[in-house]
Structure formats: C-alpha cells, structure tokens
Amino acid sequence: MGRSPCCEKAHTNKGAWTKEEDQRLIAYIKANGEGCWRSLPKAAGLLRCGKSCRLRWINYLRTDLKRGNFTEEEDELIIKLHELLGNKWSLIAGRLPGRTDNEIKNYWNTHIKRKLLARGVDPQTHRPLNAAADHHQQQQLQAPRRFAAAPAGHHHHHPDHFAVLSNSPEACSHSSDDEPSSATPPPPPRHLGIDLNLSISLAPYQPQDQTSEPMKQEDDEASATANGAGNAAMTTTATTAAVCLCLNRLGLHGGEPRPE
DNA sequence: AAGACGATCAACCGCAGAAGG
C-alpha cells in the first residue's frame, strides 16, 4: 500500500518518556483535551509521534488509572471475559475500570496464562488441556472450523471471529474452570446458526452508571449484562453467572440487528 | 559479589477500519 509513516521518524524521540515529556503531555491534554493525536506533539512541544503520545496518555498518564495488583475478582473476570471475547483486550479493559488494554494484555501473558495452565486449562480455548488437544486433533481431521480459538498471531482482522468465539457453547457449558468438559465430545457447529452480532452489543463501561444507576439501555440486554460484568466488586460467582447469562441472552436475541 | 536467568511492563510496530474529502 505504501502508507505514509505516522510521523517523521527522524525528528522524534523514542523509548522511555522523561518526566518533562510527561508533564508537557499532561499539561497539554488538561488544557486542550484529548483528540487529534497527530498534531498534538507539535502543539504540545513534544518530539514524539502522535501514536506514542496517545499510548503514553492512555496507558500511563490518565488520572483514572488504578495501577497496582489485580484482585482475585479481576483475575476471574478477565478469564471469563477472555473466554467470552477472545483477545479483544480493549473490550475486556472496558469492563475493568481503571485498567488499560495494554495492562490486561501483559497481565494475561505473564500471570493468567500460567494460572490457567496450572489449572489444566488451555488459555486460548479455555478447555481442559486434554480435551483441547483432542479437539484440536479432531479439527485436523475435519473441515476447518472457524469457531476454534485462533492461535496467537492468527487471531487477527476477522470481525466475525469475535462473534464466532463468543458463540462457543463451551463458553457457557461450564460455570467454573474446575468443571472439565472433557467428557463432552466437541459439539457440532449448530450454534453457528446463532448470529450474535456480539461485537456491537457490548457498550463501553460506564463507571458512573455502575454505582448510581443500574442501566439506562434497557433495550439492550446483552449490553446491560456485559456492563454488569464490569463491576469490579462483583464476586467470582456472580461474574460467572453474568457471563453465562450474557451468552444465554445473546443466544436468544442473537439474530436481532442493531440499529446503526 | 557477580553473573545468569526469568519475570514484568512500557513502548513500538504494523495493520484494519473509520472518517473525511
């Protein structure tokens, strides 16, 4: 395609941000707000590319970031959301107030993956490791099955991958990780008939609404449930229930097109 | 004490899709 670079690389700093750069960025955004990242560096007097500024702000400088260890509830919520959404870190982050997609992605790769492996659960498929292996073998024998979770590096750029993953019946077939589904043979792809359009059903997390008002979008049950799952105070059990409920509801409401 | 090694996380890169002309 030959896209033009996002910035003039010759005249931009790279690597770790200095305190002064941080201060400049914070001051500029406080004064002018977010937006137009491309022109921001120049306006703010920063020798950085816009993408770098955006990343620094979103992942580090924003004032509403929680920072600090993940709680057990957050762990479980991430696991459940990953089971539901796949590697959609930004969507997952949307359910975890004060957490960024980058943070969650890192945390997943460093902690949760290992945690799931220790439980004998495949981090990609969320199936028991044995069953996952068996399932994989079966897939090799059968025609390609799109609902299988894509391996790392091949997840990409398939809008329907999201919905397909979310349709996965195993996502709702067990409400806790210690309930292996290995006894259950890989399900037939009948669930694929359910077109969830899930990617557009998940509204962004709204912190204020969480505490003060239960939910304004009454006509969007899937969204409501997903938002409910974003409450960090939610218990693991409740989280599990919410995610499963979400899937159930999505299954029921699946074919409904959303107004654009 | 020092080097090796692994874990962690901030930052970068490349791409897709949205937005605008």
Added chain:
DNA sequence: ACCTTCTGCGGTTGATCGTCT
C-alpha cells in the same frame, strides 16, 4: 465510489528489575 488520513487495536520487543546460583 474511491482515495487518503487518522485512530485504535493487538502482537511483539526490549529495557529493567528481582531472584537464584
């Protein structure tokens, strides 16, 4: 309808820190 530009996302990298030997 097409092209260009911009933004946001997800994967990957590399610097830094902590632990072990």
